[in-house]
Each structure stands twice: as C-alpha cells, then as structure tokens.
C-alpha cells in the first residue's frame with residue numbers, strides 16, 4: 597500500500613524578491629518559477645564544508661517543473677549550471693560559480709511505496725530515506741543512514757556505505773536530460789561505477805528503488821551501531837566533505853596519509869582530521885584554497901613515501917578567486 601506522506605507537501609512559492617538584480621551580463625532570471633532566487637549568494641552557506649564563493653544566480657526550486665524552467669532559461673542564455681543536493685561531496689572554490697546554481701531539496705522530496713518498490717524524489721535527504729525504509733520494514737538502503745546528502749546526489753555519486761550502494765537497488769532514475777526532456781532511465785542503462793554514475797549533463801529528479809523486506813527492530817539497531825561507529829571514527833559532526841580521496845588498491849587513503857605523519861596538519865582554517873586522516877575539516881573560516889593546499893601536501897607526501905597517486909573523491913567545482 598502506498599505510504600502516506602508524513603507532512604503535506606509545501607505549497608509552491610513564487611520567487612522571493614531578489615535583494616539585488618542579476619550581475620552584469622546576465623539576463624533576468626524568470627520571476628514566475630516556483631521557488632526562491634538569490635543573486636551573489638555565498639555557497640559556503642549551502643555546503644557541509646561551509647566553504648564556497650558566490651553563485652551568480654542561486655535557485656531553490658519548489659517543484660520539478662521549476663527545475664525544468666530554470667534549466668530552459670540557462671540553455672536559452674547559455675548560462676553554465678551547477679546542480680547541488682546538500683553540497684556534502686563538493687569543494688567549491690573561493691571564486692564561486694559564475695552561472696546558475698540549482699539546489700534541490702524541499703518540494704522535490706516526495707516518497708511513496710508499493711510492494712517493495714519505493715519512489716523517491718531527488719530532494720529527500722538520504723539519511724531520512726534510510727530511517728524511513730527501516731522503520732517500515734525494508735532493507736537495502738538502511739546502511740546509508742550516515743551518508744549525508746540528498747537522494748539525487750546519492751544517485752549521481754552512486755553513494756554507498758558498509759556494503760550497500762544506490763546502484764544495487766535502483767530500478768530506474770527520472771532525469772531531466774540535456775535537451776530539457778524528462779526521461780526515465782533503467783538502471784542497466786546507467787554506467788554506474790565506484791562513486792560515479794556517468795550522468796553528467798542530467799538532473800536527477802527522482803528514482804525508483806527495489807527494497808527487500810526486513811525486520812524493523814533489527815534494521816534500526818544495525819543503524820544505531822553504524823552511526824555510533826561513524827561518530828567514533830570520523831569527524832562526523834564537523835564541517836567537512838566526507839572522504840577527500842578514493843581508497844587506492846594498496847591500502848586506505850587515510851592509513852597512507854596517517855603514515856606520513858599528517859594527522860592534525862593545519863593550513864589556515866583547514867585541518868587534516870586528527871580522528872581520520874582522509875577527512876579535512878574546516879576548523880574556522882577555511883578557504884577552498886587552504887583545503888586545496890592541504891590536499892596537495894597529502895598527495896605529495898603519499899607519492900614520495902609510497903609511490904601511490906591519490907585520486908580525489910570530493911568534487912572540486914567553481915572558479916578560483
């Protein structure tokens with residue numbers, strides 16, 4: 597049976613009056629799209645790292661149609677677009693993003709299920725999906741309880757943890773393609789790999805997942821254990837972007853950086869976490885530049901010591917100052 601929504605959907609809002617107009621050279625953003633628009637909005641307010649220069653235009657759509665409208669405007673005026681979920685896997689440079697940033701959340705977070713098939717909007721937080729499915733007796737994404745972000749970001753990044761990833765339960769994704777058409781793509785037609793989907797140029801609007809029955813109490817106690825482990829072993833509650841580097845075949849990135857003696861190394865407001873060396877934390881007004889310099893220090897040291905080239909897991913986006 598379809599699950600009732602916990603809260604009624606937020607009514608579509610009209611665009612809030614912008615404090616400032618669009619920057620020189622950009623046409624006015626359409627005023628009739630449901631959602632809120634801001635100009636020169638600091639992206640550090642909208643990423644878990646609390647880092648990022650301004651977006652020329654920053655739009656939070658209240659409906660999937662408003663996403664389509666914003667993308668059509670960007671296409672017509674050749675404005676670059678960056679789509680964000682929670683901003684939990686990005687490092688946005690200090691010069692910000694010259695173009696349109698669309699951040700998906702409320703209004704695109706509908707969820708329903710029937711016979712083990714869950715339909716989920718891209719704006720739903722992944723931990724909420726994990727909690728809700730476990731409470732209702734479904735297994736398959738419950739171990740993503742400690743993966744911050746939205747379902748759209750989880751599909752785009754093929755997020756995973758503790759032996760589960762989105763690709764292994766995905767039936768299909770609803771996408772806005774580069775031409776502005778809403779399409780349904782089956783899982784087998786998406787090039788999922790480790791922490792990637794190959795969906796560049798598309799906006800994930802939602803997805804359908806196939807979940808298996810599970811015993812709610814057992815699933816919830818597994819979640820409590822996993823969250824406890826994360827809190828103990830990673831700087832879970834500090835501003836950060838999760839793992840900075842992918843784990844190479846030889847070892848974990850954290851272990852290699854630790855063996856170079858870099859735990860606790862600080863540069864400006866950024867620090868290689870004392871708890872887990874594959875995390876960089878913002879300990880006070882860090883700039884993207886501080887983080888990039890620390891990334892370089894860690895990479896160089898690991899290469900010098902072990903001859904291993906670390907690859908980034910975090911997405912570095914935007915322009916330098």
Ligand SMILES: Cc1cc2nc3c(=O)[nH]c(=O)nc-3n(C[C@H](O)[C@H](O)[C@H](O)COP(=O)(O)OP(=O)(O)OC[C@H]3O[C@@H](n4cnc5c(N)ncnc54)[C@H](O)[C@@H]3O)c2cc1C
Nearest residue numbers: 681682683684685744745746748749750755756800837838
């Ligand atoms: C403390 C912490 C722990 C973490 N642990 C894990 C972990 O265990 N496993 C793991 O996989 N990840 C982990 N991460 C990384 C991150 O949580 C995931 O990658 C998450 O799925 C990103 O979702 P998001 O909505 O925040 O995406 P964002 O960070 O906003 O975006 C990431 C990328 O996806 C694109 N994107 C986002 N939404 C959409 C959309 N709707 N359509 C198209 N493109 C989109 C963006 O353009 C960007 O390229 C962790 C992060 C933190 C801060």
